[in-house]
Amino acid sequence: MAEHTRPRGRPCSHRVYQLDCDDYDRLVRHAAGRCQICAVPPEQTKHGFLVIDHDDAVGQWAVRGLLCSNCNTGLPTGSMPAHATAYLTQPWWRSEAERRGQDTAPWPEPPSGSVVAACRGLRWHREGDSWRHVAKYRGAPRSWWWLQRHYGPHNMRLVKSSEEKTA
Numbered sequence: 001m002a003e004h005t006r007p008r009g010r011p012c013s014h015r016v017y018q019l020d021c022d023d024y025d026r027l028v029r030h031a032a033g034r035c036q037i038c039a040v041p042p043e044q045t046k047h048g049f050l051v052i053d054h055d056d057a058v059g060q061w062a063v064r065g066l067l068c069s070n071c072n073t074g075l076p077t078g079s080m081p082a083h084a085t086a087y088l089t090q091p092w093w094r095s096e097a098e099r100r101g102q103d104t105a106p107w108p109e110p111p112s113g114s115v116v117a118a119c120r121g122l123r124w125h126r127e128g129d130s131w132r133h134v135a136k137y138r139g140a141p142r143s144w145w146w147l148q149r150h151y152g153p154h155n156m157r158l159v160k161s162s163e164e165k166t167a
């Protein structure tokens with residue numbers, strides 16, 4: 001059972017960062033349930049909850065931590081207290097990857113014809129220069145760069161290389 005309250009009738013918002021409910025619970029414990037910069041608890045924030053902060057320079061999956069909306073909007077402008085530097089240089093995603101022994105370095109694009117599986121078993125097939133979702137009939141084609149940034153290199157594995165003979 002998840003420790004956090006799950007929204008009714010829709011998936012948890014942490015899923016857009018490739019976090020399942022256990023991951024999110026661990027993130028909340030890591031942050032001690034407060035904004036990781038100013039330490040405000042969720043009930044004292046404007047919207048009543050903390051937001052998931054990710055490092056867009058690394059990727060959609062790269063969750064740095066939990067912040068109040070004030071600190072979250074302060075980050076891009078750089079109007080931050082000095083201890084925010086520690087927060088920025090010790091992102092949660094990195095300690096998680098170390099704990100799990102995962103390599104988060106981007107990997108080179110497999111050749112055309114290859115299939116990769118991402119989180120929750122979603123499969124992507126490379127046709128020429130673009131990647132298509134195997135199950136979706138009309139999914140938008142994506143680039144390798146997009147896939148790596150969206151799911152995270154450590155959340156993807158090669159299922160079929162184009163060099164392999166299919167029996």
Ligand SMILES: [Zn+2]
Pocket residue numbers: 002004006012014020021024
């Ligand atoms: Zn959840």
Ligand SMILES: [Zn+2]
Pocket residue numbers: 035036037038039040067068069070071072
């Ligand atoms: Zn804050």
